[in-house]
Amino acid sequence: MSKDYIFSKERHMDESDVKMLTVDKVTQQTDEEVLLRFNVPALYDPGQFFQVSLFGIGEAPISICSCSEDYFEMSVRGVGNLSKQLCQLKEGDSVGLRGPYGNGYHLQNFVGDSAIVIAGGCGVAPVRGVVQYLKEHRNDYKDIALFFGFRAEKDILFEEDYQAWKEKNMDVDVVLSDKSSRPDMKHGLITDILDTPILQTNEKKIVFICGPPPMIKAVCKVLLDKGFHKDQIYISEERQMKCAVGRCGHCMINGKYCCTDGPVFRYDELCEESEGYKEEGK
Amino acid sequence: MNRLQHSSDGLALGKDQMHRLLDALKEYGELIGPVHDGQWLRMQTFSKYEELCLKGISWFTSKEYFFPQRQVLFQFDGHSLTRQEEFPKRVLFGLRLCDLNAIAVNDKLFLEQEPQHREYKGYREGLTLVGLWCDEVQDKYCFCSSMELEHFYDICLYDRGDYYHIKAGSEKGQEILEKLQLLPNGPYEKEFPTGEMKLSTKDIAKFFDKNQVWQKGAKECLSCGDCTTLCPTCMCFDVQDEVEVDLTKGFRIQKWDSCMYKDFTLVAGGHVYRNTRLNRFKHRIYHKLVYFPQKFERYMCTGCGRCIRGCPTKIDWIGLVNEMEGETQ
Numbered sequence: 081m082s083k084d085y086i087f088s089k090e091r092h093m094d095e096s097d098v099k100m101l102t103v104d105k106v107t108q109q110t111d112e113e114v115l116l117r118f119n120v121p122a123l124y125d126p127g128q129f130f131q132v133s134l135f136g137i138g139e140a141p142i143s144i145c146s147c148s149e150d151y152f153e154m155s156v157r158g159v160g161n162l163s164k165q166l167c168q169l170k171e172g173d174s175v176g177l178r179g180p181y182g183n184g185y186h187l188q189n190f191v192g193d194s195a196i197v198i199a200g201g202c203g204v205a206p207v208r209g210v211v212q213y214l215k216e217h218r219n220d221y222k223d224i225a226l227f228f229g230f231r232a233e234k235d236i237l238f239e240e241d242y243q244a245w246k247e248k249n250m251d252v253d254v255v256l257s258d259k260s261s262r263p264d265m266k267h268g269l270i271t272d273i274l275d276t277p278i279l280q281t282n283e284k285k286i287v288f289i290c291g292p293p294p295m296i297k298a299v300c301k302v303l304l305d306k307g308f309h310k311d312q313i314y315i316s317e318e319r320q321m322k323c324a325v326g327r328c329g330h331c332m333i334n335g336k337y338c339c340t341d342g343p344v345f346r347y348d349e350l351c352e353e354s355e356g357y358k359e360e361g362k
Numbered sequence: 363m364n365r366l367q368h369s370s371d372g373l374a375l376g377k378d379q380m381h382r383l384l385d386a387l388k389e390y391g392e393l394i395g396p397v398h399d400g401q402w403l404r405m406q407t408f409s410k411y412e413e414l415c416l417k418g419i420s421w422f423t424s425k426e427y428f429f430p431q432r433q434v435l436f437q438f439d440g441h442s443l444t445r446q447e448e449f450p451k452r453v454l455f456g457l458r459l460c461d462l463n464a465i466a467v468n469d470k471l472f473l474e475q476e477p478q479h480r481e482y483k484g485y486r487e488g489l490t491l492v493g494l495w496c497d498e499v500q501d502k503y504c505f506c507s508s509m510e511l512e513h514f515y516d517i518c519l520y521d522r523g524d525y526y527h528i529k530a531g532s533e534k535g536q537e538i539l540e541k542l543q544l545l546p547n548g549p550y551e552k553e554f555p556t557g558e559m560k561l562s563t564k565d566i567a568k569f570f571d572k573n574q575v576w577q578k579g580a581k582e583c584l585s586c587g588d589c590t591t592l593c594p595t596c597m598c599f600d601v602q603d604e605v606e607v608d609l610t611k612g613f614r615i616q617k618w619d620s621c622m623y624k625d626f627t628l629v630a631g632g633h634v635y636r637n638t639r640l641n642r643f644k645h646r647i648y649h650k651l652v653y654f655p656q657k658f659e660r661y662m663c664t665g666c667g668r669c670i671r672g673c674p675t676k677i678d679w680i681g682l683v684n685e686m687e688g689e690t691q
Binding site for chain 2: 138332
């Protein structure tokens with residue numbers, strides 16, 4: 081029996097097709113981030129996103145950070161007009177939603193491989209769904225290693241999950257860039273912790289990356305230097321998006337639409353001339 | 363639009379009888395055609411044939427009639443939403459082949475991929491397209507002969523001096539013409555006019571790294587967005603909320619936007635992905651000739667020349683492409 085999904089990746093909602101939903105749970109994660117949970121059945125892939133609205137303020141793409149058919153969660157960092165207001169939401173408040181949109185992480189294609197997840201800052205949110213999927217299907221994958229970078233201890237996201245992940249034999253390695261007051265977390269940049277055995281060879285391995293553009297660029301360079309191929313690396317991109325259905329033009333990265341072809345791209349799908357990867361006109 | 367196989371057979375209608383055609387067309391909606399208002403030749407409502415100016419190319423396109431500059435996606439009142447249900451019926455009269463083909467391009471983006479754009483579809487289904495064949499190139503900026511245009515209209519008029527040779531291009535056009543009971547005029551075909559401006563190649567992907575040439579155009583760019591506003595195929599848009607003073611009622615609107623504006627690719631946090639005029643200038647041209655065809659198998663440019671004609675600094679990107687092509691010869 082298929083569930084009565086409120087949202088489904090099979091359904092295509094247009095720009096004016098917004099559904100109202102109440103927030104079931106709000107968790108303050110850090111000074112800047114809150115986690116919004118909606119307890120409604122939804123069919124989505126990790127890495128997909130919703131267009132989230134507050135009427136009178138606007139609409140913005142927010143990535144899904146869970147992996148379940150019974151609920152979905154979104155972690156919001158208050159940096160823009162809308163996201164700052166989303167951070168003020170309380171349980172029972174209404175938001176407008178349409179989605180899920182985009183091309184997510186298709187983890188079922190990599191059964192038998194080792195999975196490596198590298199994320200920085202609020203880029204950890206989109207890959208948390210990936211990690212939850214890997215945890216649920218732990219036996220389908222070989223080694224699993226997670227590398228997360230944050231600015232400081234107060235910025236760490238989803239730490240409450242780490243123990244359960246470790247118990248499932250998934251390595252969690254966290255680095256803090258400002259300073260580290262934690263004995264279990266190194267001080268430095270994410271690229272400083274990538275010199276580990278799992279990354280020494282690229283054989284039957286797949287890497288998922290999400291983070292700010294300079295981090296993605298630096299991490300990809302490290303991986304390519306270690307002998308990884310571009311088609312083993314998946315990255316989640318971020319752009320301004322208005323329609324989320326491939327026509328408003330804002331999110332175009334050269335010929336690709338971040339909203340429909342992405343936000344998850346195989347690294348070789350973004351040509352090397354892509355904006356954000358190549359400095360131009362200097 | 364249920365299109366008919368192209369045929370050069372048509373009917374004859376004297377210019378002094380044009381009121382008959384216009385009366386028949388009024389059944390299909392409000393008449394909109396090229397009218398000179400003293401300053402601009404632009405698509406405006408009209409009722410008599412004599413009001414029209416059928417020489418020259420309209421400065422503005424007709425896109426505002428099916429893709430309004432400000433389109434309400436829905437009205438909100440608290441948490442309840444109301445969408446537009448009624449869309450006007452309009453006859454776009456005297457469109458040149460460039461502007462007709464532009465509508466075919468727009469259809470690809472808004473109707474021929476899922477989900478369809480609800481509001482565009484509403485306007486588009488209300489449109490009747492009446493073309494006017496260009497006997498000669500309308501001005502020095504036209505380069506339509508480079509752009510592989512097709513016959514795309516409900517009805518097309520060919521100027522034959524005292525009369526028009528009229529052809530139907532769709533079932534709807536055929537239905538309209540049948541009502542007029544015109545005399546058959548046999549076959550008539552007029553060659554597509556070619557002007558001085560020509561694009562020597564559309565395969566510009568190979569020029570991506572020739573920044574020193576692209577820069578010649580980019581450094582003249584004011585980022586004003588005139589090119590995209592006047593372009594019949596530029597359909598990029600922004601989505602915004604307009605709220606009334608009580609802060610509970612308002613509109614979610616869709617507005618024309620331009621990839622030539624710096625904030626087009628601005629993300630929360632302040633990063634701008636296409637930060638330089640060079641990036642933005644190249645993106646516009648590459649979207650037209652490379653990216654759009656990759657996805658939709660047709661060029662997103664119909665050679666109307668408005669992007670150069672309307673540019674305050676007359677950036678001649680055709681000349682730049684020709685220069686790069688010349689270097690490779």
